[in-house]
Amino acid sequence: MKYSKEAYSYAFDKISANNKDAEQSLEYRKNEIYSKIGRIKEIDAELAQTGAAVVKAAVSSAEDIDLLIEGLKIKNLSLQAEKENLLLKNGYSADYLKIKHKCELCSDTGYVNGKICKCAQKYLQEYSYKELNAVSSLEDSTFENFSLEYYSDILSPSIPGGSERSKMLANFNYCVRYAKSFCEDSPSILMIGNTGLGKTHLSLAIVNEVIKKGIPVIYGSVLNLMNKIEREKFSQGNMTDTLDNLLECPLLVLDDLGAEFDTSFSTSVIYNIINTRICNKKPVIINTNLSMSEMEQKYSQRIVSRIIGSYDVLFFYGNDVRQLKKQKKIKR
Ligand SMILES: [Zn+2]
Structure with missing residues (x-):
């Protein structure tokens, strides 16, 4: 997958910050131990010396070079053992003075065997999802502040x-x-009903909870997402990264299906997304103000029957909650 320059600098800034944190906290632990167990400071100094001596021996032309290096190795191991014993004796873990990287796969370098590490992938994704998810009402849409009082009983x-x-x-x-x-193989949902009945609110409330679990989500209006994909498609030398993201992210929320411009391009992209994600068993939440028959007119029976066959369908009822809220404010 291709990512923007900004995504790379975000990812590698994060990774180098992780590395710095790991080094700093090791430094902190070292100082703590040095002040408590003086012998360990001496051992570390000796270890540094044997390390340097090994390098010197390796490049020298001495005849007994192997023997020399072997001797230094033994010394090194016994110093390490003494250090670990001292730590254990004083109630610390044996690896207390080893650096602890946030990502053990790549030791916070971002690469494993010349390939981008999983941690860097995660940050790259995080950034590109954030770019797509610039929706201001996310924080305002929770289950706690969803009110049923606006629906007639x-x-x-x-x-x-x-x-x-x-x-x-x-x-x-x-x-x-x-x-x-x-979870990543949860069912897909179609929320269907007139405008202002809380479809967006409930889907964003789901998004909030899923993000809290650490699972990446992309949510956006179909109109905006289609515009973005179309721009990327027709801009020179730029592959459609947004489309890849929409196909691959663990949860995709498509808000307001039907509000996008009617073009054969957008219809085929929408079909591609819906179909590919059904085949790969990746959940989608779709909101629409269109009725079933309006959807069939707009997208062909093929898409609609694909959706009905594999999505859980929720019908929304009531009067436009936004209007009711406004009226309530005026009355007060
Ligand atoms: Zn890593």
């Missing part, structure tokens, strides 16, 4: 077996359970 003949509120309570509970038990 009057039984309605148009709602099979209940009221708007009872249906929305069921949706709410479904989303809470979904977020709590989210």
